[in-house]
């Protein structure tokens with residue numbers, strides 16, 4: 001390492017890797033001029049380190065905090081709560097998800113049974129058997145699938161009921 | 169709530185609790201003010217920046233990434249605001265004014281070890297003559313004592329770029345302070 005390279009390294013001494021520091025140290029052991037420069041630069045650098053502990057004093061810190069808080073744009077805690085409740089819907093545990101899925105299936109399976117026998121069709125909601133009334137081809141295919149699913153689910157429920165009865 | 173760990177305060181603040189945010193402000197306002205003051209060397213400007221920094225934090229709490237230290241995020245926002253302020257013409261004019269004031273104030277202190285307060289004022293003033301990048305790197309590294317990684321995070325600069333700016337900043341700053349740091353063995357220049 002020559003003196004020019006050493007000088008560059010001395011300026012950034014604290015940022016050097018251990019290997020680079022070792023190189024500089026070896027040069028310093030053999031070069032009085034660089035050694036002197038190293039001492040001077042380190043002393044000057046210590047001025048900056050000395051200032052690290054200095055803190056600019058805020059005249060009235062509490063009033064300043066008040067001022068900052070007052071300047072904040074208003075956020076409604078209630079709105080945040082609502083948002084969190086909504087987002088919580090998507091953080092269900094597997095058990096919760098299962099329960100909700102089951103109740104939806106039951107609704108779609110048996111909900112239609114009640115509406116089918118409802119006396120006044122005008123009072124009925126615009127949804128029948130979970131299918132929106134304005135029917136298109138997609139809806140028809142979906143309805144067929146659901147009917148098939150309904151039969152198998154009904155079978156399972158019937159089986160379970162008879163099992164439970166036989167246990168009694 | 170005051171004793172809560174920072175992560176919990178941030179979570180509560182994210183849910184819109186102003187008190188939690190107030191505690192965060194109380195914890196960090198001194199550090200933020202000192203940082204801004206080092207850049208701008210002016211109490212009113214520094215206060216403006218601190219207020220603006222906390223408003224930005226408050227508005228963008230949703231975007232806070234827990235893997236980054238809250239203080240590093242605050243450093244980043246404050247530094248950017250200071251650099252914008254420095255670049256603005258308005259501040260440039262004020263700076264020239266401060267420059268004149270400082271010459272008068274510091275004319276009586278050439279040959280003594282300065283008190284920390286005076287020393288800080290001198291160094292902050294001298295740092296204002298650096299380029300904005302050099303000033304930012306110098307302040308964060310040598311005056312605030314941030315690590316290379318923290319500076320990288322705060323300034324969005326590569327380590328090589330940081331080191332290069334730090335090199336020129338230190339050269340310039342050492343030149344400026346060489347006449348005020350006196351011990352019997354170093355009165356050479």
Ligand SMILES: [Zn+2]
Pocket residue numbers: 002003004006027031033034035
């Ligand atoms: Zn040498």
